[in-house]
Amino acid sequence: MTPPYDPGDVVEVVRAPEPGGVGGAYRAFGETLRGLKTTFKRFVEKPVTVEYPEEKYPVYPRFRGRHKLHRFEDTGLEKCVGCSLCAAACPADCIRVVAAENDPEHRVSAGERYAAVYEINLSRCIFCGYCEVACPFDAITMGHDYELSDYDRSDLIFTKEMLLAEPLERTPLRREGE
């Protein structure tokens, strides 16, 4: 419901004085000096530039970068059971999962089945994070890496081994209050 009209709430519009005349010239001169002062204040400050390739921009904890696949820390078994729910959830259709039965002698995953092939085509991925949401075992999460350019499209198809491995360079994480 619209609140009742209260004339005390109305902010009065402040308009610039009309240009021209001696007063206008005086104001123009004064405002020019004020502008010079403003820019000079910036001049003595330290630049805010982040010199990118040397200095990486830190990301927030919930930043959605390149995906990671996870293992159980105690047993070392893969969390992924090859259920393909991530592939079903993916709006860009960039995930390919081929599941296989676990051999009881040499278990790959904790469940009945495991992902024999798990590929993400990062040239199609839109980094929406639906795969992370869809996964019933938290096997896939969005990581923090954002430096993903490559010279060849086929190099952007990440295999299971690549997604399981730790990234070569760590992306800096934004500290508390940064």
Place this chain on the structure above:
Amino acid sequence: MFADVFFVEPWWMQLIKSLVIFLVVFNLVPITLLAERKLLGRFQARYGPNRVGPYGAMQPLADIGKLLGKQQFAPRHAQHFLYVIAPCLSVIAAAGVIALIPFGPTVDIFGTETGLYGIDVSIGILFLFALGAVSFYGLMLGGWASTNKYSFLGAMRAAAQLISYEAAQGLALVGVVITAGSLSLVDIVEAQAGMWYFIPQFVGFIIFLIAGFAESNRPPFALPEGEAEIIGGYATEYGGGRFANYYMAEYLEVVVISFLTVTLFFGGWHLPFGIDPPHWVDPIVVIVKAIFFIFFFIWIRATLPALRYDQLMSFGWKVLLPLAMLNTLVTAVLVVTLN
């Protein structure tokens, strides 16, 4: 037919000093180029170029090298001779002024009387305006010879702007000429030994400086180039080395106008408070003062937004020109009554 020259050195001394003066002032151009980009960065809280060489010091070299390495091309319908000669005219007209700038009085170098300036002519300021008029041809011919509507419109704009502000600039200097009683730049500097002219001629100084911004096509008067309306203005059809020439002429103008401001209003080689260093310091004093004004040019560019074209015209004709006339009149009356 020729103007009086107050003082003539032997030919070899003229050769040496012209070489030294031109090398020093020309080298201020790439330094200005770099300083502009670095300082503009600082004014906007960023670093500016810092990749080429230490602290980006080689950036102008890289820029110029890139431009000179490009293919020399001309539009098929261009008036070829004029098209080629126009950028050269711009540079020559700007560089010619350097000869007039006094860096110091007449000194004794290895037993030879030498003036620390290119040449001291009795019509100094007129010579200056003559060269300024020649620099119009650089822009006008460049725009016309390109046979391109944007070039032509840009050239018309540049010419209208330069002529409008040249009038105010000329009248602003009349006050200085009346006060000093001479047209020679060396005499004007000598006359400022007691008081720099920016105090008695403050209005003249402001007008000269503003008109100087307009003359060198610097922001806030950078209207001959306008990406949205007329692309690159008179330089639209120029590329590579020829564009580099126009670019250099523009920055040379900035350097030259800084030197002229120092010469005409800030006492040239004089220092305030009666400090009188030996004569070898004089050129350094002039250059340091000029560098301050180059800095000021960049500072203004970082601060003021561009004018609209009608604002530019009405400011030039309705504000600066009457003010310059009034300044001349008041100065003349004061000089006559006080003497």
